[in-house]
Amino acid sequence: MSVAPVDPRRVVHPPADGHGDAGVLGRRPRVAVVGGGIAGLAAATGLAERGVVVEVLEREPYLGGRVGAWSDRLPDGTAVSMGRGFHAFFRQYYNLRALLRRADPGLRRLVALDDYPLIDAEGRRDxxxxxxxxxxxxxxxxxxxxxxxxxxxxxxxxxxxxxxxxxxxxxxxxxxxxxxxxxxxxxxxxxxxxxxxxxxxxxxxxxxxxxxxxxxxxxxxxxxxxxxxxxxGLMFDVPDDGFDTALWEPLRHYLIARGVSFRTGTLASSVQRDVGSGRFHVNHSSGGTEVDAVVLATDVPGLREIVAASDLGSVDPLPAGPDALPAWRDDIAALGSAPPFLVYRLWLDRPVRADRPPFLGTGGLDPLDNISVLDRYEHDAASWAARTGGSVVELHAYSATVPTGFDEASWTADLRSRCLARLHAIYPETAGARAVGELVQWRRDCPMFGLGDFARRPGVVTPVDGLVLAGDGIRVDLPVALMERAASTGWLAANRLLAGWGLAGHPLETVPTRxxxxxxxxxxxxxxxxx
Known part of the structure; x- marks a missing residue:
């Protein structure tokens, strides 16, 4: 079970006041949320709890975005959980935790890890x-x-x-x-x-x-x-099972009970705004959706593609000035993506040593960045390990830029080999283990926080009335990062739309702002x- 926040100096950011339910408006607004990751789910929750009709469009067959998980199979046919890689749920993530509490009020699906050791190439340990x-x-x-x-x-x-x-x-x-x-x-x-x-x-x-x-x-x-x-503090919690089972399916059921509909496996391609009515048409692989407002809560590549393909004609003059929309489009196009990263999960035929931590960070041990022993905290992995006498280990390699002259497939195979060699050196008992199965994720969809990017990074509010952004690559002038930035921008996107309809928003919390x-x-x- 998760430990409750204790900092009495955390800051509450109150929302705009307003009506508690959209029923007072005569016609309930309809919103399309493009992206079913943390940001999109936070936005959908904020809107649905005020009686707005919400449809979530997610290109993957699962929810959670980069914190997603799904069922896969090993070569012997065994069903196992696979995901986008380890994530630490820090106690400072107030707005993410507020989202998860909708379906799990006591956060019982989060379990505390009692340490977070780091080692380097010299064997030094923090x-x-x-x-x-x-x-x-x-x-x-x-x-x-x-x-x-x-x-x-x-x-x-x-x-x-x-x-x-x-x-x-x-x-x-x-x-x-x-x-x-x-x-x-x-x-x-x-x-x-x-x-x-x-x-x-x-x-x-x-x-x-x-x-x-x-x-x-x-x-x-x-x-x-x-x-x-x-x-x-710097300790954190982790879900007690795959992200889908522990987090997102319960939240999906919570939202469905509040009228939210989900289209997974559905790719949104563009948005068209009708100048006369101000309403939007979202084009997607299942057809199209007509709505009063849109939340774009995709990853950076998806956002660039959708905005580039969209006709966002607006009533003249734009409140932000005649050049606001072209400049905003340029800022979206300029958003960068971080180098690719590898998630390499192995089902080994023997256990790692009992004193190995559930999570170990590494420094100076390229290309490996961390090792997780999933059977120490995930039910699915623990059940498999108990049945077979083995263990489930996950390796991460961040910032794994493919060198010039290498094709991506060869480079990925080489990267996996080097990560495995590091595992064997750090945990020697794994050197003789046989991999009963292995699954790999090789992705490039994280935002880049490069030099000078902040000034032109797009925020939640856009020049187009009724269109808002959310995600961990979106600017927000609050001390938040990573998953918490995604959740915070999702809540803020919902609040922006709610305020436009005279509906009450949702409070946010952060660490002190200075x-x-x-x-x-x-x-x-x-x-x-x-x-």
Whole structure:
């Protein structure tokens, strides 16, 4: 069972007030939500709970997007659960948890992992077990007990360069650091190289991009969310079964009971807006849908394709100015995707050692980024392991750019081989194991948070009335990231449409929106001004 949030300083962002049910409008508005991932499901929930008629269009046969799962089969015919890879449900993910509570009020399908160790190529190991939750002592103790960070290293840090970490505000941190890459930023602070690789690089790669190409503002915001801005700690929960079984099917049933319809396996191709009525026609592989409003909650490639193919003619003049729509289209087209990533799941004929953690992060052990032992927490995997005496292990490789001269199939096979070799070196008992089955996901659909991207990243609101965006690649001026950014933008997209109809929105919660400690924040702000 999940641990409840404890930070008394988390911030509530109240919505606009209004009517509680669309029934007062005479005709209930109809909305198409394009994308059945976290963002789309949050938007659908926010709308349906106010009596709006919602249809969700999802191109995959399953819900959850990059947190999706489905049933597959091993070579011997055994049905097993497969998914898009491990995800950590941190306690700071207030808006994602609010979504999951709709179908699981006590969050009983989330289970806490008691540690989250990290290792590097030298065998050095960091752990989050036993850290205080209260900042800044959580970060200080983590650094001082790390084998990669000696007490004298603390004295060698450049406090002026490090100042932004203590003075994070959104969007201010982006104005200060979005033009700097995360690797250069950490080097300017004088973090020891080993500490950069083992701690910060592990987290930066969770954005599916190497630190040399990722915005330092995103890294600083992440540091704020998990360390200096929150007292929830850095431990997390995981679902107790496949994402479909534990999370999305229960939420689907909750939404169906509130009138939401789902079209899975349905690809939306474009949106047309009727200038006269202001209504929308969504073209998709099952035909078309006529609605009053649209939420585009797709991944970045899908968003680019839909917007490029759409006729979004609008009433003149546009409230945001005559050039707003072309500029917005250009911003959508400019959105980047992170390098591909690999999810490699193996069903082994023997167990891993009993003391192996459920999840292990790795630094400096390219191409491997982490190892999960799924039978430690997922019912489906645990049942298979109990029947066979084996184990279910998952390997991730992020930012796996295919080198020039390689075809993708050959490169993927080579990547799997190198990840497997790393597994055998880190967990030697797996070297003699036979893979009863293996399943692979090779995807490139994560947003890129590159240098200078934030200023032109599209937000929830668009120049077209009745059309809103949601997703983890969409700008939101709140301290959120990854799955929590997806959930937050979904709720905000619903709130924007609800407010237009005079209906009440839904509150959001976040960690504090700026540096938590006044004296430290003021000192950091002074240091930043004097740089």
């Amino acid at each position: 752990t989050f077990r036993g850290l205080p939750r209260t900042p800044p002592w959580n970060a200080v103790l983590f650094a001082l007990r790390s084998p990669t960070f000696r007490p004298r290293d603390l004295a060698g840090l450049d406090p002026r360069a490090a100042a932004p970490l203590a003075a994070v505000s959104v969007p201010g941190i982006y104005e200060a650091l979005d033009h700097v890459d995360a690797q250069s930023f950490l080097e300017s602070i004088n973090f020891p190289p080993a500490a950069r690789h083992l701690a910060f690089e592990v987290f930066s790669r969770s954005f599916f991009a190497p630190p040399s190409t990722m915005s330092a503002a995103e890294l600083a915001t992440m540091f704020h969310i998990y360390f200096l801005g929150s007292s929830e 540096g938590r400690f006044g004296p430290l924040r003021r000192a950091a702000e002074y240091a930043m001004r004097s740089r």
